[in-house]
Amino acid sequence: MISLALAASLAAAPAPRAATSAETVVHIPRTDALQGVTAFLDRAGQSAALLRPVVWYAELHPFLSFDLSQPATLTRLGIDPTGPLTVSLRGGGRISCTRLTDPKVFQQKAAEMLVTASGKAEATPTTSGGVTTVNVLRESGGRAGYALKGQEACAFSSASGGFVDDGQGQVLLKEASRLVSKAPKSDARLAQLPGSVYVLLPGRGMVVGVDGSATELRLEGTATQLPLPPFQASGTSPYGAMKPEGLLFSRARVAPAGVSQAVGSVTASIQQVCPSCPPAQVASVARAVAEHLTGHVLMVVDGVRSRPNLRTLEGRFFAPRQAFAAEVTDAAAVKSALAPLAKFPGAKATEDGYALDVKGGTLFVRLKGRQLVVGNDEAVSRSLLAALPQAGAKLPHAVEYTVDPKRLASGLNQVSLMDVVADKQLAGLFAMGLELGPLLSRSERISGWLDSTTGGAHRFSTTWTLPATP
Missing domain, CATH: 3.40.1000 (Protein Transport Mog1p; Chain A)
Structure with a gap:
């Protein structure tokens, strides 16, 4: 009965409003259900600054700032602290979709940030077909704005280089408008994976569910294009x-x-x-x-x-x-x-x-x-x-x-700066050693498993464990 109830709750979780052609999608079914993951990242962040929640919170919205561990920061922006959040990363920019408790408050807070970014007196919204949109040119280059319909809002920013409009802002606005106009399609893969956060890599056929506690970070996922033989x-x-x-x-x-x-x-x-x-x-x-x-x-x-x-x-x-x-x-x-x-x-x-x-x-x-x-x-x-x-x-x-994370940290330390100068392919290992080395040296173990499934796909799991006491 417990397993059936869990399966039903997962199946009922809000589906991701994911943009088409997204290279990476991060989906949080409930923004108030991240305590386990943030507990791990809070502790891990003491040794690896890149993992601190405050660092990745800043990537969840194109122009608004909030702290998912403090629901009041969402409420003050008109965003539902119990609702879903989906971030789609594309080559031309990103789109972040949220559910609102107060659309007027959201529009007010968004206008304040967009006016500041554009240097104009106001960010004028327009409404067509029941969808309210704003699209402004930022002083720093690129465009930003949002599409809103009912309680759903999808904000965007383009990654345009320079100050010439390359059309990406309009493309993102059109996609944001589409996302708020239609109910998202459910993804059966998410219902099969435990997690409070999901990361999707559509181009690689990969979906990963992430959950955790103060001492463990757990990842479980499926992939269709891993370069592995069948097992x-x-x-x-x-x-x-x-x-x-x-x-x-x-x-x-x-x-x-x-x-x-x-x-x-x-x-x-x-x-x-x-x-x-x-x-x-x-x-x-x-x-x-x-x-x-x-x-x-x-x-x-x-x-x-x-x-x-x-x-x-x-x-x-x-x-x-x-x-x-x-x-x-x-x-x-x-x-x-x-x-x-x-x-x-x-x-x-x-x-x-x-x-x-x-x-x-x-x-x-x-x-x-x-x-x-x-x-x-x-x-x-x-x-x-x-x-x-x-x-x-x-x-x-x-x-x-x-x-053995301690031996891994020691191994990563063998990659020197001169190695990177001679071969840029080693830069990733060098950066990993600098950023994660201290955390690895304080970790207890990393373990996992993998099984082959139908059609050449694989299902996998990894658990990163920290000591019981800091």
């Missing part, structure tokens, strides 16, 4: 009894249809750091091995090497100290399939496999019983082999993973 829930995994350790620990079962794709991804990475390895033979070994894989895989990243060279492909490949394990159906057949490695440049036979010297380091390929282990660090490879259990255990999801 299948396995029930019993040969790695199910292992204790998660390291920066990243992930175990999964790849569906038979996705084994070749998964092996191909690993093979491509190996070929990049070993350009002298004969491509045809590398592909032949990969195909032969793939034929004998059950789909059960394990990935362990112990950490990031100190002061790695991140400015080259091989440097980035060897920066994380990692190893993969894969269960095989026939150890003798896999051993035979790996035999050609002995003739590769820089290859040396070992007691249980091969060591392959390549530019930037050494690759290790080992076979122990029905477990094939490939790694770029000898110690991590040996440790993984030693930790493999004799018996498996059940797992509820096709993919499960855990991240």
Whole structure:
């Protein structure tokens, strides 16, 4: 009964008034139901300024300011503090739709801000077909305004560069007018996901529900275009009894249809750091091995090497100290399939496999019983082999993973400013280390799961946990 009531309440939640061609949509079904998320962000914001609620509150409306944790700030603007709020981000600007308790108050407050922005004496509204609109040219460039009908208002601002009207303001005004004139269509995906905030990325087929508490931020979503192979829930995994350790620990079962794709991804990475390895033979070994894989895989990243060279492909490949394990159906057949490695440049036979010297380091390929282990660090490879259990255990999801946030923070700190100067692609990691590093170092764990669904889609969940006490 509880689950049915929850499903009914979610289905009845106000649908998003999302603009067409929106690149990102943020939908809050009830603006007074964010206590859990804001509690987490309040605490996280003490270590990462970007996560402070006051920072993202400013992005929720094109020209009005309010604090969702203080309903009175919404009421003073004529906005319903219990109503929905939907923000649509487009290349030409953004639109924010809200429900009103007092349209006249909203118009008055909006006029005050728009007059200030335009430098004119007044922002004159016009009414047509029951829709009241305002559209002003801002002194700073671009346009801003709103469309209002009944209790619904959609405000907009264009991201025009310079002071020449590029027509985006009129496009946004037309879209805002359409949004207030029609009831929004319900989105069944939202009803299937828990959350007090929803983020939609239409171009990627992704919807994420966000909820939380003072110690947890929980994300659960669906996506149709993740660059991942199909997975299948396995029930019993040969790695199910292992204790998660390291920066990243992930175990999964790849569906038979996705084994070749998964092996191909690993093979491509190996070929990049070993350009002298004969491509045809590398592909032949990969195909032969793939034929004998059950789909059960394990990935362990112990950490990031100190002061790695991140400015080259091989440097980035060897920066994380990692190893993969894969269960095989026939150890003798896999051993035979790996035999050609002995003739590769820089290859040396070992007691249980091969060591392959390549530019930037050494690759290790080992076979122990029905477990094939490939790694770029000898110690991590040996440790993984030693930790493999004799018996498996059940797992509820096709993919499960855990991240040690402290080790992640340490790894991000290895990206230097000079790395960014040499390769701008590293700028995101550098910025992440600066902004989130302090919070990660004070976090307890990050964990999650993923399952494949029909039509090549995936459903996933992530939980970011802070210590019980600050």
